[in-house]
Amino acid sequence: MRITRRRFTQSALAAGAVGTAALSAPFVARAADPLKVGFVYVGPIGDHGWSYQHDRGRLAVEEAYGDKVETSFVENVSEGADAERVINQLAATGHGMVFTTSFGFMNPTLKVAKRHPNVLFEHATGYKRADNLATYAGRFYQGRTISGILAAHVTKTNTIGYIASFPIPEVVRGIGAFTVAARRINPDLQVRVVWVNSWYDPGKEADAAKALVDQGADVLLQHTDSPAPIQVAEERGVKAVGQASDMSRFGPTAHMTAVIDDWAPYYIERVGMALDGSWATGDTWGGFDSGMVKMADYNANLPAEAVKDAQEAVAAITSGERHSFDGPVKDQSGTVRIPEGEYMADEELLSMDWYVEGVQGKLPG
Known part of the structure; x- marks a missing residue:
């Protein structure tokens, strides 16, 4: 079983960005094509805290779905204009699903979601949603x-x-x-x-x-x-x-x-929904009862x-x-x-x- 893991630097994303026309049709995961799932982190994956736990969730997605998915991440992304640029570049480079994992990514994620209606977005800890943008957080x-x-x-x-x-x-x-x-x-x-x-x-x-x-x-x-x-x-x-x-x-x-914060079960579930076509927007706020905290x-x-x-x-x-x-x-x-x-x-x-x-x-x- 082949698992592709990529760490995208912001400069590499900029160099590889393509036009949004490539995603003009609604995203459908085909058996022959892995679903590209991107993650955007506010800190380094070596912070031993917040971003580290989100990245463990990303790795759990790879383990669960193998060559059905291809994941990537961008770390140390500043909240604000820099975040919008990074999120947009992930959406424009063939990612069918993007998780953005800090409160300050909320408005940038919403802007990019409107720009890329055929990409699925999930934002952690925020409250703004759209047809292709869901939110999630832990209690x-x-x-x-x-x-x-x-x-x-x-x-x-x-x-x-x-x-x-x-x-x-x-x-x-x-x-x-x-x-x-x-x-x-x-x-x-x-x-x-x-x-x-x-x-x-x-x-x-x-x-x-x-x-x-x-x-x-x-x-x-x-x-x-x-x-x-x-x-x-x-x-x-x-x-x-x-x-x-x-x-x-x-x-x-x-x-x-x-x-x-245990994000793995949520990420596995939501990526699975993207793969089988059952994904829908909504809000999840899980606590001790869900195992998210x-x-x-x-x-x-x-x-x-x-x-x-x-x-x-x-x-x-x-x-x-x-x-x-x-x-x-x-x-x-x-x-x-x-x-x-x-x-x-x-x-x-x-x-x-x-x-x-x-x-x-x-x-x-």
Whole structure:
């Protein structure tokens, strides 16, 4: 069985771009022709986090379909105009399906999808769709709930450091879910956030981690993609939670667990639909119940009670018995946003733009 794997550089794509006329007819995968599937990553596949996990999903597609598919990827693609150029070039070079894997790729993906109606597009973490553009994401905030439970059990300073990328709802609700869960166990706990305005910048992430530890944080969380915060935690003797994949190798003592994104089943399913002609646009938001979000193994050095509480919470969220934003939930001003007996609806989660009680500082505008 032959499997073709390609890493496309942006310069190579530019050199090989062809006109859209080549795709003037609706895409149909013929038995003799492999379906060309492209992936666009915001970071390097060696980030050991977000892009790494998406690329594992790409490799799972190759393993599942063999010579029926031909996959390629472009890494380190900046959000904005550069992304539009890369996505368009994939569509114009015979790719029948393109996955774009960062929030900032949303508008560029939509523009290119309109330009190439016969190519199938899938965009991760966005909300804009079209007849040939679907969206998908994981309920990562569920994993932040579990992280909050662990942090509440192990902190001695009651100060948690949170290294955040961009102030978009996905990141804000993660901070909120973590803080709500942690403060239900330890009401004195406070969360300090440092915004680095990057998904992947090991230097900035490390500097933020060091600054937070210097300010008293003895647990570090991150919504950034490099293992730098885990390494700082290991060096400074504090605890941490990995992002997107198991990062325990970078901090065997510090790493409590990680919120793992498992994209492989989704990619296999959607590529299969493209192959058999059953693909349709739509939105997928999977959590613990779907397996799209998982927790890495808990560190053996964690208190048994902490692990027990974490495991019970995973089971309760999976079954629907518990929600990450069960009321009462207050915002920073002390105003009740979610009354007791209620929980935040998906529409509110998708647009969350406020800090919960216990988060210090002001949310960037």
